[in-house]
Amino acid sequence: MAQPWVFEPLVRLGPDGVIVPALASRFALAEHNALRLWLRADAKFSDGAPLTFEDVATSLAQNHLRVAKEDGAVLVSSDDVSLPIDLLISRAFVFRRSGAAYLGTGPFVPVEQDAAHIRLERRNPAGRLVQSVSLLSYPKPQDAFAHTLKGDADVLPDADARWLEFFENVPRFRIEREPGAHANAIAFNLHHLSRTERTDLVAALRNDDLRRLSFGNDCQPPPQRLEFKPPPKGRPLDVLATPIHERFALAVRRELGGRGGSVQILDVQDYFRAIRGGNFDLVAVRPIIWPQITSVVNWRTGAAGNVFGYSNPEVDAALDRRDWTAAQRALDADPPMAVVCTPSYVIVADSRITAASYSLDTLPEWEVAN
Amino acid sequence: MTTRRRIAMRLAALVALSGLLPIALLAGIGLQIVRRRGENASREALQAIAEQAAARIAAYIAQQREMLRALGMAIGGEADAARRLADVSLDAPSLGKVRLVTPETPPAQLPPALEPEQVAKALSGAEVVSRTYLADLAPAMDACVPSGKPQRTVCSTLDLLELQRQVQRIHVGDSGYALAFDRTGRLLAAGAGTLRAAVLSGEPVAESTGALALTGGGTAPSRLKSNSGAEVIAGWAYLPDLGWTIAVEQPVDEALRGARTALFWLGVGGLAMLILSVSLGVQQALRMLAALELEERFRTAGQIAAGITHDLGHRLAILKQTRELAETNDPSYMPRIRDSLGAEVETLQRFVSDFADLTREARLADFMPLELNAFAESVRRSAEPYAAQAGVRVELLPAPAELWVRGDRYMLERAALNLARNAIEASPKGARVALKVTQDSGRGALHVEDQGSGIAAARLPALFDSFTSTKRTGAHVGMGLPNVRRIAVAHGGNVTVKSEEGKGSEFTIALPLQPPGA
Incomplete structure (x- = not known):
């Protein structure tokens, strides 16, 4: 969680989901899944040392990226052609080793660290911006929730919507909602269900009743509205889910009426084992859907995150072109899953903290009122 | 502030306080009663709210269990019971996870909080309920009800989040809230945000002790210190079926705000009345004092006039006799006429001096350092001729060390001489008058002792009042001793007298000691 405040990548995802320069002053896509970048001359590590080509090469090598020097620029490429190079670089933080420590170029430096907590201090104090951050770790999310309520912490990121009632009428806290990056969806077994059946199931499952019954009102419906269609006729469909999606799975079964088969609630290990073995018809999933570039990870043929083995040349071509609209259109025509809703990203923060965005990535810009 | 105004204010305050104090005392007692009744009323109101909340919560739990019983009997015996019961949680989320339990489960x-014996009992057709426990994020309670068929029971984990919601909805005033406890004193739900962490952590809170006391058949405190450290008034209710306790509490400051506001305004009103009555009293007293002073002046003028008339009349009679002697043109009378005129002139001069002394005011600017031993010696020398004439000795008994005071030398000398002259006049021939200088408690004192006939005890209290002199020989208008006292007081000191009839008197002028440089 603290990495983006201490280290910076060469490029990062901007607020609209598009890759923007970070430690690179500019960049350009090159052939064969490569990216050409020009390093910022003013970038310095926390010990004052300037950023060098060697630092970049060492850091990116940790992420299995190849780096070559090229006429004042840096050419970065990857052997893994299933993942976009710009996405890979945006996840690779640049560091410099100094003894046992790793130094970054970000606004914060770690000053204390143990198994349960990390304390960071801002390198250059700036007005009312957050000066010091302590990250506290608890064994279970419920413990973090209880300790925040008790006043041990000022921020509870990614709060479960069910917890929010407990924070009502507690003046110390404010509840902020940001658009979420995940979706609640039903993925299909592509070997059991035809394209037509999947398209019909999407129309049957994308409805407000199912959404509200499963997740209440704190989950936003997909922007694209579909005309409701009853589930297509056929054999009963079995639904697989982890315990957090038990209610969702039951609601889906009910929504399918006569086509609703058994509901299997498995722990995470058995769940993934069942998916890999193809022992399901429908499965409740919570995939990352933002930024759009993550579609490449989820649905490009052979991509590491494509656990359902989805393959559609039209989708691959659109993703390779970074044409997200065309890719989505192709996905809608041959759907691998039915997105039911997108839960908000909920953060509980001390009332004195103000920010344009409460995403944790923006924490260095948060201000604290006196 | 003038003396008259000061006296007027004292008088008015005295009258006002003597009138208001009993009223204030009664009001204080009354207000205390009002405050106690206010606290009782608050406690009763909180108690009523707690009882209502307890009744609602009991009804809610009873409703959930009734719903579960109905489901158990309607679905529990069916072939597809497992699936239908699983779907129930979609429509009745408060019932939590509803499931069929058989010996093969x-x-x-199995419901996590039920003991194996309880499960066995449920399978034999009885209804069982577990203790409360924390499931996921809210307190929960397992319950199993009969299905109507042997060895099948319908169980549910009742989600008590609704209990939290009900408790959270209870607000009393601005910051009053409700709390719910189970039979072990564990907090199940809290209206106060700061206490909700204890719902999840299971840590005891300040009220847990009260809840345990109620569970054990005792009583819970109606006034206690909450976890936040604030003093609160609490109303309690107990749910015997569940063993739960409901507390509704409100900070004392807020609960008694009405009574305190009344107290404050009554206090303000009382103070305003006191100020008003004192200011009216001051005005009235000023008027009365002015009238008294005028009357006093007339009386004083009358006394002075009587004294002057008496003394000057006596002098006039002597002068008339002298004139008659002179009119005889008998030269043998000349010595007698001369002596008589001389004596009268001297007497009238003293008479005029006495009056002049009365008009002289002591001014701080005229004060000079005086050493009392030297001053007393000077007084002795001044009195010596008069004493010699009366056949009396004047002796000085100085203090062992120098004693410095500050004052108007002329006025102090007039006062000391007055006392010395009185002593000489009171002494028989051959007697001794002593001028003694001493130090006592930061004061220097000049004592004038005589061996005269002394002063009757009855006269001593009024000795320094005006026009009380009994001497009617020479020019005595009775202003001597009052003038001595006026001078002593004006110097920050005083004058006292000790006398015993047949033995003599001792007058003492005491003045504050001051170093010469002060």
């Missing part, structure tokens, strides 16, 4: 799928 794996232990991992």
Whole structure:
């Protein structure tokens, strides 16, 4: 969680989901899944040392990226052609080793660290911006929730919507909602269900009743509205889910009426084992859907995150072109899953903290009122 | 502030306080009663709210269990009971996870808080309920009800989040809230945000002790210190079926705000009345004092006039006799006429001096350092001729060390001489008058002792008042001793007298000691 405040990548995802320069002053896509970048001359590590080509090469090598020097620029490429190079670089933080420590170029430096907590201090104090951050770790999310309520912490990121009632009428806290990056969806077994059946199931499952019954009102419906269609006729469909999606799975079964088969609630290990073995018809999933570039990870043929083995040349071509609209259109025509809703990203923060965005990535810009 | 105004204010304050104090005392007692009754009323109101909340919560739990019983009997015996019961939680989320339990149900799928004996009892057709426990994020309670068929029971984990919601909805005033406890004193739901962490952590809170006391058949405190450290008034209710306790509490400051506001305004009103009555009293007293002073002046003028008339009349009679002697043109009378005129002139001069002394005011600017031993010696020398004439000795008994005072030398000398002259006049021939200088408690004192006939005890209290002199020989208008006292007081000191009839008197002028440089 603290990495983006201490280290910076060469490029990062901007607020609209598009890759923007970070430690690179500019960049350009090159052939064969490569990216050409020009390093910022003013970038310095926390010990004052300037950023060098060697630092970049060492850091990116940790992420299995190849780096070559090229006429004042840096050419970065990857052997893994299933993942976009710009996405890979945006996840690779640049560091410099100094003894046992790793130094970054970000606004914060770690000053204390143990198994349960990390304390960071801002390198250059700036007005009312957050000066010091302590990250506290608890064994279970419920413990973090209880300790925040008790006043041990000022921020509870990614709060479960069910917890929010407990924070009502507690003046110390404010509840902020940001658009979420995940979706609640039903993925299909592509070997059991035809394209037509999947398209019909999407129309049957994308409805407000199912959404509200499963997740209440704190989950936003997909922007694209579909005309409701009853589930297509056929054999009963079995639904697989982890315990957090038990209610969702039951609601889906009910929504399918006569086509609703058994509901299997498995722990995470058995769940993934069942998916890999193809022992399901429908499965409740919570995939990352933002930024759009993550579609490449989820649905490009052979991509590491494509656990359902989805393959559609039209989708691959659109993703390779970074044409997200065309890719989505192709996905809608041959759907691998039915997105039911997108839960908000909920953060509980001390009332004195103000920010344009409460995403944790923006924490260095948060201000604290006196 | 003038003396008259000061006296007027004292008088008015005295009258006002003597009138208001009993009223204030009664009001204080009354207000205390009002405050106690206010606290009782608050406690009763909180108690009523707690009882209402307890009744609602009991009804809610009873409703959930009734719903579960109905489901158990309607669905529990059906062939597809497992699936239908699983779907129930979609429509009745408060029932939590509803499931069919049979002897074949794996232990991992049994209700977690039920003991094996309870499960066995439920399978035999009885209804069982577990203790409360924390499931996921809210307190929960397992319950199993009969299905109507042997060895099948319908169980549910009742989600008590609704209890939290009900408790959270209870607000008393601005910051009053409700709390719910189970039979072990564990907090199940809290209206106060700061206490909700204890719902999840299971830590005891300040009210847990009260809840345990109620569970054990005792009583819970109606006034206690909450976890936040604030003093609160609490109303309690107990749910015997569940063993739960409901507390509704409100900070004392807020609960008694009405009574305190009344107290404050009554206090303000009382103070305003006191100020008003004192200011009216001051005005009235000023008027009365002015009238008294005028009357006093007339009386004083009358006394002075009487004294002057008496003394000057006596002098006039002597002068008339002298004139008659002179009119005889008999030269043998000349010595007598001369002596008589001389004596009268001297007497009238003293008479005029006495009056002049009365008009002289002591001014701080005229004060000079005086050493009392030297001053007393000077007084002795001044009195010596008069004493010699009366056949009396004047002796000085100085203090062992120098004693410095500050004052108007002329006025102090007039006062000391007056006392010395009185002593000489009171002494028989051959007697001794002593001028003694001493130090006592930061004061220097000049004592004038005589061996005269002394002063009757009855006269001593009024000795320094005006026009009380009994001497009617020479020019005595009775202003001597009052003038001595006026001078002593004006110097920050005083004058006292000790006298015993047949033995003599001792007058003492005491003045504050001051170093010469002060």
